[in-house]
Amino acid sequence: xxxxxxxxxxxxxxxxxxxxxxxxxxxxxxxxxxxxxxxxxxxxxxxxxxxxxxxxxxxxxxxxxxxxxxxxxxxxxxxxxxxxxxxxxxxxxxxxxxxxxxxxxxxxxxxxxxxxxxxx
DNA sequence: AGGTTGACGATAG
DNA sequence: TCTATCGCCAACC
Numbered sequence: 001x002x003x004x005x006x007x008x009x010x011x012x013x014x015x016x017x018x019x020x021x022x023x024x025x026x027x028x029x030x031x032x033x034x035x036x037x038x039x040x041x042x043x044x045x046x047x048x049x050x051x052x053x054x055x056x057x058x059x060x061x062x063x064x065x066x067x068x069x070x071x072x073x074x075x076x077x078x079x080x081x082x083x084x085x086x087x088x089x090x091x092x093x094x095x096x097x098x099x100x101x102x103x104x105x106x107x108x109x110x111x112x113x114x115x116x117x118x119x120x
Numbered sequence: 121a122g123g124t125t126g127a128c129g130a131t132a133g
Numbered sequence: 134t135c136t137a138t139c140g141c142c143a144a145c146c
Contacts, residue, residue, distance in 0.1 A: 003143090022128055033141055039127035040143070057128060064127030 003029055003037060004046040005120040010111060011050035017081045018101040019054045019094055028103070028111055043067050053077040060100075062092040 006029040013028075014020045022035040031037070041047045042055060042064065053074045057063045062085070065074045075085045075092050083099050085092050 026128085031142095033129090034143080035128040036126060036141070037128095037143055041127095043127055044144090052127085055127070058130090062127085067127060 001030065001115070002120040003031055003034065004041045005118075006030065006115055007038060007041050007047040008050055009114065009118075009120075011047060011052070011055070013103070013107065013111065014051060014054045014101050017083060017099070019056050019060075019078070019083065019096070019099050020101045020103075021056060021058050021096075023058055024101070024103070025055070028108055030112070030115070039064065054101075056094055056096075059090065060094045060096045061090050062094070065092055 007025060010025050010028045011020070022038040023032070025038045026032055026034040029038075038055070042050070042052045052064065053068070055064060062074050062078075065072075068074050078085055078094065083094055085094055087093075
């Protein structure tokens with residue numbers, strides 16, 4: 001199984017105006033304990049052209065903001081999609097209750113079938 | 121081959 | 134709720 005190829009597909013499913021967590025994507029990719037690899041894959045561009053700005057950690061923090069080309073770019077992209085980004089002592093944060101992607105079990109299953117079909 | 125790193129996450133206290 | 138600590142694992146020295 002090619003984790004990073006799966007990542008590319010899974011990340012592509014995150015709806016505009018929503019954000020997903022690293023752990024959530026790892027789970028969708030069939031490797032629930034590989035949250036760190038999701039971040040690694042994005043940082044190194046191993047997942048190709050994906051909407052990396054929609055990725056936050058489990059607390060809603062834009063933990064990868066510093067890795068974007070321009071400082072503040074991730075925040076800007078999110079706000080352009082209607083997502084409110086707050087500034088707290090933890091840094092730039094979004095409200096997961098409001099903007100977190102709540103994928104259905106059906107979506108997860110569909111994704112799994114697709115991976116099988118693609119042989120990844 | 122073995123130690124370190126890190127866009128993470130869960131849990132105990 | 135906040136902190137400390139531990140588990141995790143592919144990459145990269």
